[in-house]
Amino acid sequence: QVQLVEVGGGLVQAGASLRLSCAASGRTVGRYAMGWFRQAPGKEREFVAAIKWSGDSTLYSDSVKGRFTISRDNAVQNTVYLQMNSLKPEDTAVYYCAATVAYGLVMKGYEYDYWGQGTQVTVSS
Numbered sequence: 001q002v003q004l005v006e007v008g009g010g011l012v013q014a015g016a017s018l019r020l021s022c023a024a025s026g027r028t029v030g031r032y033a034m035g036w037f038r039q040a041p042g043k044e045r046e047f048v049a050a051i052k053w054s055g056d057s058t059l060y061s062d063s064v065k066g067r068f069t070i071s072r073d074n075a076v077q078n079t080v081y082l083q084m085n086s087l088k089p090e091d092t093a094v095y096y097c098a099a100t101v102a103y104g105l106v107m108k109g110y111e112y113d114y115w116g117q118g119t120q121v122t123v124s125s
Helices: none
Strands: 002-007 010-013 018-026 033-039 046-051 058-060 068-073 079-084 093-100 119-124
Touching: 002 093, 018 033, 018 093, 018 119, 033 068, 033 079, 046 068, 046 079, 058 068, 079 093
Parallel strands: 010 119
Antiparallel strands: 002 018, 018 079, 033 046, 033 093, 046 058, 068 079, 093 119
């Protein structure tokens, strides 16, 4: 089993930055691809970003490309980060990290095997 714990959410004003962290414990996720998703009230969960297990390839949704950066440090408790800059009110959502044994960059939520509990990000205008 793998446990994922996200931290770093909060309430910020538009234009601010936040960094989310996702620490993995249990079975090593060093070889797992990781991703970030978000879900706003009344909306479906949507893909935000993904990173290969090696960390050398990333993928972003069009809505966050150029503003968000996903990274990972497999030496630090297999931690995955999501640096969010130039935040907008429409970025308000619960953010989830997820891990998958699938190879490559994964955009589909159903392909992920493990999920964190989520962290709330609220951006005021």
